Amino acid sequence: MDHSRVSNSNQLDYNMDSKHGKMLPCNDDRLDSGVDSLSEESYNSILNEMERLSMASTVSREYCNEPWKLERTEDGDTLxxxxxxxxxxDYAKQMIEHSRNDQFLNTQNHQRQTPLHLAVIMEQPQIVDRLLKAGCDPKLVDESGNTALHIACKKGSLHCFSVLTQACTQQLPSILATPNYSGHHCLHLVSIHGFLSMVERLIDLGADINAQEQCNGRSPLHLAVDHQNLELVKLLIAKGANVNSLTYGGYTAYHLTYGRLNTEIQQQLYNLTDQELRELPESEAEDSEEEALSDDDMMYDDFLWMGQK
Structure with missing residues (x-):
């Protein structure tokens, strides 16, 4: 059995500092379980404890109040x-069955991951389904602000994505409108990673197609251009994306095609973008530099060289 740490790959992304016009690195979400701090001896001890508990279907409901629910590892993980x-x-299913509508199902470890978060990370859609039916809260977020659906979107986990979107119909509008701590909604995450079927499904489920990142105001269409994803650009346009949406720095999606190789994306957006929005906005940095030079000229306008100014 592989006990290696469950982690996500680095995501190349950036933020725009709207005040200074600078590109800043976006903090990547950390999706790991802390499992590698668990030694083989401790793991075997926990398995023995599970065996001792004998979580068979014949156990009475009163057994739910037994101390096994209070067991924690040094990472805050429950059994x-x-x-x-x-x-x-099998152990997971039995524990879930004996914890229906119990806050135990929403216990968060030291990275604020619930069992639901981990079931998505570990690609276990059946466990995801059982947790949701037993009363696990899909709106809870981990230390990076991700709900279980955010994680499914980032991983491209189609099976877990389907279970979550079908089982959380009441909570779904709130989840889709919730950004993680990097400023990304679920639709931003699937756009960044180019999961076209999930993009289309989220829009059909009511996700805001023009939602802006909190980092710098990019919409899914801006992200599609950033990643030079022609098929995604076409899909978003067909679904009604606003081509005239501006980032916090005043850039349309068309502006982001400057200096990029895909001329087809550029041509499509040029034809759709309002004429007055096609020109690049003046750089705040250039304006600041010109102002600084003007101030310097005024500061030294009385400097004499060989008797002349």
Whole structure:
């Protein structure tokens, strides 16, 4: 069994500092479980404890109040977290069954991950389904502000995505409108990674196609141009994306085609963008530099060289 840390790959992204016009690195979400701090000996001890508990279907409901729910590792993981991490599905299912509508299902470890977050990270759609039916809260966020659906969108986990969107119909509008701590909505994440079917599904489910990142105001269409994804550009335009949407720095999606190789994207957006919005806005940095030079000229206008100004 592989006990290696569950982690996401680095995501190349950037933010725009709207005041100074500078590109800043966006903090990437950290999706790991802390599992590698668990030694083999500790893991085997926990498995033995699970065996001792004998979580069989014949156990009475009163057993739900037994101390096993209070067990925690040094990372804050419960036995349910560990069963999911180590793919012990039978134990996980039994614990879920004996914890229906119990806050135990929403226990967050030291990275604020619930069992639901870990079930998505570990690609366990059946466990995701059981957790949701048993009363797990899909709106809870981890230390990076991600709901379970954010994680499914970032990973491109279509099975978990389908379970979450079908089972969370009441909470879905709130989740789709919630950005993580990097400023990304679910639609931004699937756009960044080019998951076209998930982009289309989220829009059909009511996600705001023109939602702006909190980092710098990019819409999904801006992101599609950033990543030179022609098919995504076409899909978003067909779905009604606003081509005249401006970032916080005043840039349309067409402006982002400057210096890029895909001329077809540029031509499509040129034809659709309002004429008055096609010209690049003046650079704030250039304006600041010109102002600084003007101030310097005024500061030294009385400097004499060989008796002359």
């Amino acid at each position: 349910l977290h560990l069963a999911i991490i180590h793919e012990a599905e």
